[in-house]
Amino acid sequence: MFGKGLATGLEITLKELFTPKVTIQYPEERAPLPARFHGRFTLDKEACIACGLCQNACPNRVINCVRTKVDKKNVLTGYHMDIQYCLFCGLCVEACPKGALRFSQDFEMACYHRENVPLVLLAEGDRPACDVSAAGGKEVKAGD
Amino acid sequence: MITGTDLRDRLEHDIKTDRYVLNMGPQHPATHGVFRVVLTLDGEVIVNAEAVCGYLHRGIEKLAEARTYTQVIPYTDRMDYLAAMLNNLGYVQTLEKMMGVEVPERAEYIRVICAELTRIASHLISVGTYSIEIGGITGFFYCLRDREKILDLIEMISGSRMTVSYMRVGGVSEDLPAEFLPQVKKLMKELPAAFDEYDGLITGNEIFQARTKFVGVLNPETAINYSASGPMLRASGVNWDLRKARPYSVYDRFDFEVPLGRNGDCFDRFRMRILEMRQSVRIIEQALEGLPEGPFMGKAPKVIKPPVGEMYHEIEGARGILGYYLVSDGSPKPYRMHVRRPSFINLGLLSELCRGWKLADVVAILGSVDIVLGEVDC
Ligand code: SF4
Ligand code: SF4
Numbered sequence: 001m002f003g004k005g006l007a008t009g010l011e012i013t014l015k016e017l018f019t020p021k022v023t024i025q026y027p028e029e030r031a032p033l034p035a036r037f038h039g040r041f042t043l044d045k046e047a048c049i050a051c052g053l054c055q056n057a058c059p060n061r062v063i064n065c066v067r068t069k070v071d072k073k074n075v076l077t078g079y080h081m082d083i084q085y086c087l088f089c090g091l092c093v094e095a096c097p098k099g100a101l102r103f104s105q106d107f108e109m110a111c112y113h114r115e116n117v118p119l120v121l122l123a124e125g126d127r128p129a130c131d132v133s134a135a136g137g138k139e140v141k142a143g144d
Numbered sequence: 145m146i147t148g149t150d151l152r153d154r155l156e157h158d159i160k161t162d163r164y165v166l167n168m169g170p171q172h173p174a175t176h177g178v179f180r181v182v183l184t185l186d187g188e189v190i191v192n193a194e195a196v197c198g199y200l201h202r203g204i205e206k207l208a209e210a211r212t213y214t215q216v217i218p219y220t221d222r223m224d225y226l227a228a229m230l231n232n233l234g235y236v237q238t239l240e241k242m243m244g245v246e247v248p249e250r251a252e253y254i255r256v257i258c259a260e261l262t263r264i265a266s267h268l269i270s271v272g273t274y275s276i277e278i279g280g281i282t283g284f285f286y287c288l289r290d291r292e293k294i295l296d297l298i299e300m301i302s303g304s305r306m307t308v309s310y311m312r313v314g315g316v317s318e319d320l321p322a323e324f325l326p327q328v329k330k331l332m333k334e335l336p337a338a339f340d341e342y343d344g345l346i347t348g349n350e351i352f353q354a355r356t357k358f359v360g361v362l363n364p365e366t367a368i369n370y371s372a373s374g375p376m377l378r379a380s381g382v383n384w385d386l387r388k389a390r391p392y393s394v395y396d397r398f399d400f401e402v403p404l405g406r407n408g409d410c411f412d413r414f415r416m417r418i419l420e421m422r423q424s425v426r427i428i429e430q431a432l433e434g435l436p437e438g439p440f441m442g443k444a445p446k447v448i449k450p451p452v453g454e455m456y457h458e459i460e461g462a463r464g465i466l467g468y469y470l471v472s473d474g475s476p477k478p479y480r481m482h483v484r485r486p487s488f489i490n491l492g493l494l495s496e497l498c499r500g501w502k503l504a505d506v507v508a509i510l511g512s513v514d515i516v517l518g519e520v521d522c
Contacts (some may be wrong), residue, residue, distance in 0.1 A: 005348035012344045013282060022289055034296075035321065036303035059215035089218035089309040094317060103303065 033105045038088040040106040043079055043121040047100035050076035057095035060085045066124060079122035083109070161187055166503075170199050174277050174507040177517030181494065181510070185503060193498040193506065195491050200521040208481040213239060213313070213448035216478065221307040223485060224519040226269050227462040229262035229298070232311035237392060238457040238468040239313045242450040250438040251315035252394045256431045257328070258301065258310065259393075260424040264335070265294040266462035267417040267424075270514040274414050275346045277511040278355050283346040290338045293331055300324055314444025329432060335425050339418055347415060356411040360497040360509035363408060367493070374464025375416035376490045376513060380408030386460040398430045410512040417514070449476050463487050463514055487519040 024031050033039075051074070055063040062085050066078030093101050111117060169180035178199035184192040204223060208216045220235045221228040233255055240247060247255075272287030295305045300321055302310040310317055346352055362372070367380045377384055385402040387395040403419035405412030450472040458467035464486025471480040490513050497509045 002350055005344075005350045005353070008344045008348055009282075009346075012341050016286075022292075034300040034303070036301070036318065037299065038303040057215070059211050059218055087218045087307065087309075088304060089221075089307070090303060090317070091214065091218070091309070 033107075037103060037105050037107070038090060039104045040109055041081060041083075041093075041119060041121060042102050042104045044098075044100040044102070045076065045079075045122055047098045048076050048079075049098055049100075050074040051097065053095045053097065054092035054101050057091045059089065059091065060087055062086045063092060076122060078124040079120070081119040081121065083119040084117045163191060168506065169196075174510060175517070176273065176515060179515070179517050179520065181506065183498075183503070183506065188502050188504075190498045190501055190503065190506065193495045195494050197488070197491070197517070197520050200517045202521070204522050205481050205483065208478050210477065212476045213450070213478060216481065217311065218307065218309045220483075221309055222518060223483065223522055224266075224461065224463065224466075224487065224516050225306055226516050227262045227266040228306055228308045229258045229310060230266075230459065230461045230466060232308065233259050233393075234457065234459045234461065234466045234468050236311045236313050237459065238455055238470050239448060239450060241457050242453070242455040242470065242472065243313070243444075243448070245314045245444050246442050247315055248439045248442050249394075249436045250319075251440050251442065253431050253435045254316050254320060254440060255311065256393055256395065256398075257428055257435075258298070258308075258316075260428045260431070261294050261298060261328075263462045264421045264424050265291050265298070267421050268294070270417050271342060271346065271414065271421075274511045274514075275352070277507050278352050280346060280349065280352060283342060286338070286341055286345060290335065293334075297324065297328055297331065300327070312441065312444070313448050315439070315441035319440045325432065325435075328428070332425050332429050332432070336422065339422055342418060347418065353411060355505075355508055356414060356512070357409055358407060359410045359505050360501060360512060361407060361409045362493065362497060366496060367408070370489070370493045370496065372464070372490050372493055373486050374461065374490070375413055375420060376464060376493070378402065379405035379412035379416045381405055386458060386465060392457075392459055394431075395427075397434070398427045400426050400430075410508050413512040413514075447476055449474065458484065461486055463516065463519070464490055483522060485519045485522055487513075487515040487517075488522070491515050491520055 050065060050067045052065055052067065055065050062082050064080045065076060066080070067074045068077045090103070093103060163184055163186050166183045166185055167180060168183055169175045170178045175181070180196040180199070182194040182196060183190055202222070204219050207219060211219070217232060217235060220231040223231050239245070268287040268291040272284040275281070275283030275287070298308060299305045301318070301324060302308040362376070362380050364380045364382050367377050367382060373384070381404050383402055383404055386392070388402050400423045403416055403423065405416055450470070452472055452474040454469065454471045456467060456469045458465050460466070465484065466486055467484030469482040469484070470478050473479040494510065494513065498506055501509065
């Protein structure tokens with residue numbers, strides 16, 4: 001009978017009217033993110049050994065890790081990411097032998113100005129090489 | 145006095161109309177991206193339909209030449225972005241074949257689960273958007289609602305919803321998280337009921353059937369001649385599914401059917417996808433049952449350096465046969481990569497299918513081919 005299919009369809013939509021709503025009202029409500037979510041990066045400055053493996057693993061040359069040689073040892077003095085070119089593939093995080101580079105759950109990375117886009121995980125001035133050498137390779141803390 | 149037959153005779157023979165050219169796209173909702181069809185029309189009838197692609201060309205094949213083999217994986221995600229896991233799978237399997245890397249059982253099962261989940265997610269988009277193109281917006285939301293659940297699962301495994309970069313040469317990048325198994329089992333129980341809903345909402349709808357049945361008929365010979373594959377080919381009744389015909393990974397261990405169409409029309413091509421999703425659910429259920437314990441990563445060298453030579457390997461992607469051709473010069477970067485993208489090759493049939501149909505059918509025909517522009521342009 002013509003119209004039977006239409007009626008079946010309407011029946012389905014009518015049933016759906018009484019099921020709980022699935023739409024999440026962002027930003028008032030937030031969906032739970034899984035533990036492995038690929039969000040903004042975090043860097044554990046203490047754990048990082050400045051090996052540069054993350055930089056080499058990146059397919060798009062996003063990472064620039066600035067290293068300074070202190071007492072024959074590499075010390076991380078800067079860590080920049082041109083995150084606008086990042087594919088969020090996770091190859092860098094996977095390459096890190098110390099687990100220093102990680103993803104966080106922060107996904108709200110939009111900003112108003114282009115110059116704010118690059119992600120600076122360690123600014124050069126924050127940890128000058130001379131301070132690092134003075135403290136015997138350890139980071140100098142304020143007040144020390 | 146002029147009779148009706150006379151009038152028609154005159155209209156057809158005496159009154160000549162000029163052919164004209166109409167651009168459909170590059171910005172058109174039914175093209176699923178940036179894509180143009182140059183239609184030559186005689187009144188409302190299609191005389192020729194020329195596909196113009198390239199608007200989304202990023203040169204992935206060329207980019208690959210400047211990346212190491214592992215670094216190419218994220219780029220494969222961005223070809224058929226609706227079915228990234230399948231793209232990953234084809235690429236890593238090509239490399240494994242080249243280097244003779246053994247993949248552990250567990251990794252193979254995880255791969256099958258991910259691949260079939262992606263196939264369902266991809267077909268859901270195809271089914272949903274096809275419903276919109278025929279004019280039924282409601283169906284789309286039902287499909288997207290369920291696709292969201294699959295994307296949540298994929299995100300749980302890989303951390304990304306669409307561009308997953310999950311597979312590696314020798315296995316997968318991470319093991320399945322503990323919370324994954326109960327959720328995927330629950331979803332597999334729910335999905336068949338959802339497919340029934342789509343059948344009730346879309347497939348059984350008389351208007352939908354009137355618009356798609358016996359429209360854009362593709363006969364098996366033409367399909368084979370144009371090297372069509374996937375649901376497009378099987379809708380014409382040709383039984384060719386690589387998962388059955390030349391099993392790769394562990395597909396030979398699962399019991400599933402290859403749905404076949406009868407008429408090769410738009411309706412069959414649409415229906416093929418719903419039937420395939422049902423089979424994918426069967427495969428996933430069996431894979432979950434047989435999921436062995438063990439490592440998720442085999443013994444693959446840290447630096448992927450395949451021996452000098454070339455390799456072609458193909459798998460059954462969501463849209464058809466997805467093939468990777470890699471040439472190695474012994475360095476850690478591919479010398480040449482070429483991808484046989486099913487959308488691109490299926491799209492070649494567009495003109496053949498559209499000819500003689502009305503302008504309004506172009507959308508129905510194009511939708512039934514189910515192209516993804518990321519893959520067409522690569
Ligand atoms: S996620 Fe991928 S693209 Fe982004 S910085 Fe890491 S390796 Fe590079
Ligand atoms: S791979 Fe890890 S330890 Fe090495 S430089 Fe990068 S963040 Fe630091």
